Amino acid sequence: MQKGLIKVTDPVERLIHWGLAVSCLILIVTGMGMMFRSFNFIATILGGLKHLIYVHNFTGLAFTAALVFTILKWWKEAGVFAPEDVEWLKAAGGYLWHTDQVPEAGRYNPGQKVFFITVSTCGVIMVITGLIMWFPLSFPVWLVRWMYPLHALWFITIMAFFIIHFYLGTGGSPGSSAAMFTGWVTKDWLRKQHGKWLKEIEKKNKLEILGGGKD
Amino acid sequence: MFEITKLIDVSKCTGCRGCQVACKQWNQLPAKQTLNRGTYQNPPDLEPNTWTMVMFQEASDETGALKWLFRKTGCMHCTDASCVKVCPSGALYYTNLGTVALNRERCVGCKECVSACPFEIPKYDGAADKVAKCDLCLSRIERDMTPACVKACPTGALQFGDKETMLQTAYRRAQELGGNASVYGDKFVKGTHVLYVLQEKSAIYAGLPLKPTVPLAIIVWKDLLKPLSLIAGGSMLAGTFLHYILRGPKTSDEDSDTNKREGGA
Numbered sequence: 001m002q003k004g005l006i007k008v009t010d011p012v013e014r015l016i017h018w019g020l021a022v023s024c025l026i027l028i029v030t031g032m033g034m035m036f037r038s039f040n041f042i043a044t045i046l047g048g049l050k051h052l053i054y055v056h057n058f059t060g061l062a063f064t065a066a067l068v069f070t071i072l073k074w075w076k077e078a079g080v081f082a083p084e085d086v087e088w089l090k091a092a093g094g095y096l097w098h099t100d101q102v103p104e105a106g107r108y109n110p111g112q113k114v115f116f117i118t119v120s121t122c123g124v125i126m127v128i129t130g131l132i133m134w135f136p137l138s139f140p141v142w143l144v145r146w147m148y149p150l151h152a153l154w155f156i157t158i159m160a161f162f163i164i165h166f167y168l169g170t171g172g173s174p175g176s177s178a179a180m181f182t183g184w185v186t187k188d189w190l191r192k193q194h195g196k197w198l199k200e201i202e203k204k205n206k207l208e209i210l211g212g213g214k215d
Numbered sequence: 216m217f218e219i220t221k222l223i224d225v226s227k228c229t230g231c232r233g234c235q236v237a238c239k240q241w242n243q244l245p246a247k248q249t250l251n252r253g254t255y256q257n258p259p260d261l262e263p264n265t266w267t268m269v270m271f272q273e274a275s276d277e278t279g280a281l282k283w284l285f286r287k288t289g290c291m292h293c294t295d296a297s298c299v300k301v302c303p304s305g306a307l308y309y310t311n312l313g314t315v316a317l318n319r320e321r322c323v324g325c326k327e328c329v330s331a332c333p334f335e336i337p338k339y340d341g342a343a344d345k346v347a348k349c350d351l352c353l354s355r356i357e358r359d360m361t362p363a364c365v366k367a368c369p370t371g372a373l374q375f376g377d378k379e380t381m382l383q384t385a386y387r388r389a390q391e392l393g394g395n396a397s398v399y400g401d402k403f404v405k406g407t408h409v410l411y412v413l414q415e416k417s418a419i420y421a422g423l424p425l426k427p428t429v430p431l432a433i434i435v436w437k438d439l440l441k442p443l444s445l446i447a448g449g450s451m452l453a454g455t456f457l458h459y460i461l462r463g464p465k466t467s468d469e470d471s472d473t474n475k476r477e478g479g480a
Binding site: 034035036037040048049050053094095096136137141144145146148149152153155156159160163164167171172173174192 | 301303304305323324325326327329330331335339344430432433435436439440441443444445447448451452455458459462464465466
């Protein structure tokens with residue numbers, strides 16, 4: 001890694017992120033294999049639909065654990081909007097149409113906050129509906145019946161956000177993925193993505209620079 | 216191929232349970248020890264090893280005297296079957312005779328059909344981790360034999376034949392009985408392949424839904440959200456791709472100086 005990179009995430013954050021991301025991806029793929037008979041071939045790889053269900057259910061437990069850590073770790077930073085976030089949201093972060101002035105973002109831009117809040121609430125609903133679907137005979141029939149469409153509805157939401165998140169973390173905003181792989185990003189990228197936060201940590205003298213220690 | 220139908224004329228049923236035993240015998244479903252609960256109805260409800268049974272219900276006639284209501288219960292073999300709609304493995308399927316059969320080999324024990332069925336027919340067998348239900352003796356009717364229950368019925372309460380004949384027979388019989396007698400089954404879930412001739416008002420029979428339908432939750436799930444998920448996923452992938460090629464990725468100032476991008480931010 002080149003010198004001068006700035007540290008933006010710690011290992012615990014990256015571990016939680018990937019725990020949630022990988023389990024979520026497995027759940028999406030195995031869930032599709034269950035919901036669509038034309039995707040049953042996904043089950044064939046795992047040795048049949050029954051095994052697919054086991055993989056889905058137990059991955060769901062891993063997802064639950066990752067989700068708990070996710071919410072505990074980030075709700076303060078990414079779960080609460082600041083008054084100035086409105087401007088950023090009105091401009092859609094400058095992603096969709098031309099805007100002269102996009103407000104600089106803090107450690108989490110309002111789009112990321114929306115993503116965090118959506119994934120957290122969807123995740124909790126997915127866990128609850130999923131658990132009821134796992135043990136349907138222990139609950140009243142009318143309740144169990146509605147768990148399936150609810151699980152599908154929030155699946156759609158999570159999947160949509162998953163795709164956007166993946167895009168914006170890779171091709172849509174070059175330089176971003178480093179934050180979740182190595183944790184070191186370029187100063188240029190940080191100024192572009194989280195200018196306000198960069199100023200804050202510079203002011204606090206907490207900038208961690210590769211090869212240079214704290215500056 | 217023509218559709219078949221089983222007709223249950225409850226007015227002719229004497230509650231002998233010949234059908235119940237014959238079903239167990241043909242389908243090799245051993246009985247289970249049960250407790251005397253003060254009723255002749257035994258077992259209390261359908262079970263993984265009891266696919267049909269006679270419900271014993273006590274009612275009173277006009278004079279207040281005791282009257283038995285016997286109703287053989289079991290799978291109704293819907294034309295629009297919720298169980299087939301939800302089954303993820305294809306274990307539950309329509310036969311070309313119009314019935315709903317179950318391929319136990321393919322069942323994965325997800326229990327979705329147990330919740331979906333408006334008649335609460337499929338029962339989950341924990342030991343086998345599979346569900347079980349009546350298949351209208353597919354192994355017999357495919358070979359031009361009548362289902363075991365029909366074969367065993369000594370009073371003619373159970374009849375079996377092609378759908379049209381059975382419908383005619385049912386309506387003729389309901390008319391013959393007069394009073395509150397009615398035909399039950401042909402008006403629901405696009406028509407069931409098991410029909411009842413009910414002597415009393417249908418609301419009187421315990422456990423018989425008045426207006427069985429494919430549950431709304433199942434329709435929303437399978438007919439609305441399932442296709443929507445593909446549309447949503449597809450449009451998201453297409454949308455991000457279009458964003459990349461039309462609007463371009465968000466690059467920092469230095470990047471864009473060295474790498475000018477038309478329309479890029």
